[in-house]
Amino acid sequence: MLHSAEKRSVQHDGCGPGIGTETGPQVETHPGRVPASNRAALPALLILCAFALAPLGYPGYFQPHSGFAPVYSLYAWEAAGRPLAWSPPYSQTGPLNGDGALPYFLAGASRYAGLDGPAAVKVGFGLSLLLGATGFYLVLRRSLTPAVSLALALVWAYSPMVLGAVYVRGALGGSLALGLLPWLILTMTGRRVIGAIAGVLIGLAMGVSHLGFSLVAALVVGAMVVARGRRPALWFLGGLAAAVVWTVVPALRQGSLYSLAPFLQFAYPYQLVAYHWGYAVHSLPWGPGVPAPLTLGVLPLGLVAASLTVGPGAERRRAWLIPAALIIALVLLATPPAEPLWRLGLGAILEGPWQLIALATFVLVWVMSLSIGPRLAGPGHRAAAVGLLALILAIPALDVPVTAVAPAATPLASFDGGRILLVRAELHGPLRHGATPHLRLYWQATQPLTRDYTVFVHVLDADGRKWGQRDSWPADGDAPTSTWRPGELVTDDHPVYVDVEGPREGYRIALGLYDLETGERLPLADGTTALELRLDR
Amino acid sequence: MTGNTPTKPVPGWTWVALLLALSLFAIGPLLLPGYHWGAQDARHSVYFLFEFDRAISDGVLYPRWAPDFTFGYGYPFFNIYGPLSSYAGEALHLLGLDLVTAVKAVFALAAIGSALAMYLWLRLYTGPPAATLGALLYLYAPYHLADLYVRASLAEVVALAFLPLCLWGFGRLYRDTLSSVPQQTPGRAWGSLVPIVVAAGTYAGLMLSSNLLALLFSPILGGYILVLAWSRFTAERPTGPRSRIGKLGRAVRVLTPAALGVFLGLGLSAIFWVPAFLEHQYVRTDQWVGGYYEYRNHFVSLFQLFRLDWGFGASLAGPDDGMSFQLGLAPVFLTVMGLLSWRRLSPAWRRGAGYFLAITAGVVFLMLPLSEPVWEALGLVSFAQFPWRLLALTILSLAFLGAAAFSGWRPSRANLALTALWGLLVLLPVYPYLRSEVRPPAEGPVSLQGLMRFQQSADEMTGSTAWVERIPRWSPLADQIMAGIEVTTRVDYVDAYSTDKLAVHSQASGTTFERVWFQAKDDRQHVRFYTFYYPGWTAYILDENTGEVTGTAEIVPEGELGRISVAVPPGRHVLLLTFQDTPIRQAATGITLLSAVLSLVGLAAAAAFRRRRAR
Secondary structure, three states: OOOHHHHHHHHHHOOOOOOOOOOOOOOOOOOOOOOOOHHHHHHHHHHHOHHHHHHHHOOOEEOOOOOOHHHHHHHHHHHOOOOOOOOOOOOOOOOOOOOOOHHHHHHHHHHOOOOOHHHHHHHHHHHHHHHHHHHHHHHHHOOOOHHHHHHHHHHHHOOHHHHHHHHOOOOHHHHHHHHHHHHHHHHHOOOHHHHHHHHHHHHHHHHHHOHHHHHHHHHHHHHHHHHOOOOOOOHHHHHHHHHHHHHHHHHHHHOOOOOOOOOOOOOOHHHHHOOOOOOEOOOOOOOOOOEOOOOOOHHHHHHHHHHHHOOOOHHHHHHHHHHHHHHHHHHHHOOHHHHHHHHHHHHHHOOOHHHHHHHHHHHHHHHHHHHHHHHHOOOOOHHHHHHHHHHHHOHHHHOOOEEOOOOOOOOOEEEOOOOEEEEEEEEEOOOOOOOOOEEEEEEEEOOOOOOOEEEEEEEEOOOOOEEEEEEEOHHHHOOOHHHOOOOOEEEEEEEOOOOOOOOOOOOEEEEEEEEOOOOOEOOEOOOOOOEEEOOOO | OOOOOOOOOOOHHHHHHHHHHHHHHHHHHHHOOOOEOOOOOHHHHHHHHHHHHHHHHOOOOOOOOEOOOOOOOOEOHHHHOOOHHHHHHHHHHHOOOOHHHHHHHHHHHHHHHHHHHHHHHHHOOOOHHHHHHHHHHHHOOHHHHHHHHHOOOHHHHHHHHHHHHHHHHHHHHHHHHOOOOOOOOOOHHHHOHHHHHHHHHHHHHHHHHOHHHHHHHHHHHHHHHHHHHHHHHHHOOOOOOOOHHHHHHHHHHHHHHHHHHHHHHHHHOHHHHHHHHHOHHHEOOHHHOOHHHOHHHHOOOHHHHHOOOOOOOOOOOOOOOOOOOOOOHHHHHHHHHHHHOHHHOOHHHHHHHHHHHHHHHHHHHHHOHHHHHHHHHHOOHHHHOOHHHHHHHHHHHHHHHHHHHHOOOOOOHHHHHHHHHHHHHHHHHHHHHOOOOOEOOOOOOOOHHHHHHHHHHOHHHOOOEOOOOOOOOOOHHHHHHHOOOOOOOOEOHHHHOOOOOEEEEEEEEOOOEEEEEEEEOOOOEEEEEEEEOOOOEEEEEEOOOOOOEEEEEEEEEEOOOOEEEEEEOOEEEEEEEEEOOOHHHHHHHHHHHHHHHHHHHHHHHHHHHHHHHHO
C-alpha cells in the first residue's frame, strides 16, 4: 500500500518506491540535460580544472623544454630590483618572440605569499590554465547553455596544445598569452565602456605576456570575428600598442629585439591527428623518443567531424570558410616546408611552430563549439560526455615528469654558450685521501645536443696536482648527452677515488665536459674550461 | 535517440545484467592464470587463509589462534582480524579450489558484490540507470582498484562490499518499517522485523570483514541514520497539537528500528569485535605505529587527490608515493555534474547528497597533512594507520554524489543504451589501471616453508603478544620446517632435558593444543613451549592412566619471547596445553548466539505474520 506521494513517484520514474522518490520541486525543463546555472557552472569548471593543475601541485618542479629557465629568470628579475621594463635573461628567444614581463610580475607577486621561485612560476602557469578555461567558458556562454559551455570549455582547457604549452614547452609567457586568448574575443565583442577598459587591459596583458604571439593572435581572432559578421571592437589595439612600447623600446636600446629559437619543431602531417604524448623536440616518428605534441587534438577533430555530419547549411558553410582557411594557413606555416619563412621573419615573432598549432586549435575549438554546441544540449548528457571525454583524453598529458631538485638562484655553471647547464652538484662522502666520495651532478640541456660529451671530474690538491680523476659519459653511459632532451634533468653520479698517496685533506674538485673525438673542452661562460666546485664538505 | 521519451520500462534484470557485464572488466586481471604476488598484501591474503584453513582442518570452528605465525610461535591473529573474508575463502577452498584460487575468487566475488550492493542502495533513491552508473563509479573508483590489485587487501575489499550494503540495509529499514502504512495495521511490528534483521546482518557483515573500516564507517552510518530519521521525523509531522512528549515519542519511534538494527548487528558480530576490542591490549601494537607505519608520513598531498597517475609501489614519506591516491576522474567529474543537478533532485536525494558532500569534504580534510592536530586529538591512528585509507570512504560518497547526475533518467530502452555508453565512459579513465603484477611466488608454493620465507622477508608478519620483549627474527621451529621436518611438538625438549629432573614426551599436538607426558622429580620443574603466551592458553594436568583431569597448572610467560612455561607437579602425569576461550570470548560467543536466535525468531515471526496476512 503506497502513499499518494509514493504513487506519484512510481509513475514519475517507473522504478518503484524508495526513500529518494519523494517528489521534489520539479524544475526540469529539458529532460536528460544537466541544468546548470551560470553561477554554478563556473565554479564547477574551476573544480574540474583541478586535474590539469594537479601536476603543478607537486612540491618540486616539472621538466618542460624550458627547464628551470623561468625560475632563474624570476630570480634574476628580483635580483635586478624588480624593474618594470625587463626581459627574462634566461629566455632563449628575444623580447618580441619570447616571454614578456607580465608572467614574471605575477610570479613575483606570489613570492610575497612566501612561495619559493619554482612555486611562484607554477602559480603563473596555473593562472594561465585557469584564465584559458574561464575565458573560453565566458565566450561560449554568450551563445550556449551553461552546461554546454562548461563541457566545451573543458575541451579547450584540456586540449593538447594548451597542456603542452605548460607541461611540455614550459612557455611561461606563451601559455599566459594563450590563456588570455579567449578574453581577447570577449573584449572584441564586448560592451562599450567595460569593453574599452577591458580591451586595453587585455591587449596590454597579452602583449606583455608574449608580444609576437599576441600580434598574430589578434590578427587571427579579429579575422574570426569579422568572419562571424561582427565588427570587432579594437580597444585592445591600444593595449597592444602600449605593450609594444613597453617591450620594444627598451629592447631596441639593448640592441636585441628577437632571437631565433635554438630549435624549431615543425609539424609533420601525421602529428596533427596523432594521439600520442612525448617530450622529444623532433617530429620524426622513428626518431629517439616520442615527439612533443603538435596536434589539433582528437576530440576537437572528432567533434568537427560530428558537426559536419549534422549537415551544414549554406550559411554554416560560409561561416566555416574563413576559419577553415585560417586553420589551414596556420597549420601549413607550422610544417617543414615553411621553414624558410621562419628564418625570414616568422621566427622573429614566435617561439616555434607549436604556437601556430595552438592558435589553429583555438580557432578549431571555437568554431566547432559554436557549430555543434547547440546539438550538445540534447538528452543523454551529451555535453557532459564530451567534457568527460576531454579529460579522459588528456590523461597521458597529465603524467608529467617532475623533480624534487630545487634550483638555486642561478645555475652552478653554464657550458657552451648556455647549451648545457650544471644545475646542482652534491658531494656524498669525505673528500680525503683513500676515500671514494660520490659526486652527484644535475645537468640540464637547453637545446638538443648532437654530440656525446664526456664528463671529467678531477680531484686536485691546493697546488693543483691531480689525485683523483674520473672521465665518463653521464650516468655511466646510460644518459649520453646526445639523448638529453631540452629541460630534462639528468642525474649523473661520479664516484671518484682519491689517491691514498695524496695529502690527507684540502682537496678541491674541478669538472667539465669535453668531446672525446677531438679532445676539445666545452667553454664556460667566463671562457675557462673547468669548473672549480666550491663545496662545503 | 531521445533519452527520456516515455516508452515501456526495461525490466529490472536487464539493468543488473548490464551492471554485471560492465563489472566484468574489473575482475579481468583475476581471470589471468597465476596470482598477483607482487601486490602489497597479496601474500598476506593467501597465508591468512592458509593459517585459517589449518585451524579449521584441526576442528576449530571459530579460529582465533594462528599457530605458525611469527616463525611458529603463534599469534592470536584471528582474534583481532575480521574473519569473514577467511570464512569465504575457506568455503571455496572446501568446495575444491586451491588456496590461491580461493583468494582470487573472494576478491572477484567481493568486487562484483560491491557493485551490486551499491546498486541496491542507490535503487532506494533512484531508477536503474543512475543506480547502475553509481555502482560502476564505486567499482571503478581508483582506490577500489588499488585495493584489489595494488594493495590486494582481501579483508578491505570484502568490507567495501558491505559499506553500501549497510547503507542499503538501514535505508531499506526506513523505507519499509517507517513508511506511511497505518500504524494500527495488525501485526505490523512483526513485519518490521525483517528489515531490522537484514540491516543488522549487513552491519554484522561489515564488523566481521574489517574492524578498521567498520570503525571508520560507523560514525558515517550513524550520521546517515540520523539523516534518514530526520527525514522521516519531519515527514510524519502530526496535524494536531504538537506537544513535546509527542515529539519525543515520535523521535523514539523513528530511531528505535535503526537502534535495534545496530545493536542486533553488534550482537551478531560480538564473537569477533568484543574480544578484539577487549583483548587488543594483549598484543603488541607498537610495531604498527612507528617506523614505516608512522602515520605522519602517509598523509596525502592535495595535488595527489587529482593527479591521474598509477603505480604498484608503496606509500612513502613525501609526495613521491609509488601508489596512486587519486579520487578518480569520473567520480569527481560526475560528482560536480551531480551537484549541478541539485535543483532537480528530490528532497531525500538532496539531504543524502548534502550529507555525503560534507562527509567527502571532511574525509578529504582528514587525509591532508593539515589535519594532523585532529589525528592527534582524536587518536585516529589506532583505527586507520594510514590517512590515505580514508579513500575507502570517499569512493562511496563520490559514487553516491556522481549517481545524482543521472537521477532523472527513466528506465527506458533508449536510456539503457545511454547508460551502457556512460558506463564505458566511467570505465575508460581507469581502464589502464586494470592490470596486476602476476608473477611466480618468491617464497615458492604455498606451504609452511613458504610462510617462513615470507615472514622472514616481511617484518609486518611478525606480530607478537604483549609479553614479547624481543620480536623474533627466526626460530628453532622455522629451522625444522625449512629442513622439511614435520612439526609434531612445540615442546622445548632441549630445555626439558637440560637437567635430569624432568622427562617429557609429546603424545599429540594440533594447532591449538598439545598433550605431553612428563615425569618430574620435584615441584620446581617447568615444561616450556615454543609458543607465545596469550590469554586463553590453559594447562591441565591429567591422570597418566585414565586421562582424567586432576588439576590445572600455572602458565607463566617466560623470557624475552614471552614463551609459555608450565609449572608441572612432581610425578608422572600428562599435561594438556590448550587454547581456550577466555570468559570474554565465551560471553561474546554467547551474545552472538543469542542474537542469532533472536534474529531467527524475528524472521520466523515475520514469516508467520506474512502468511497470516496472505490468508
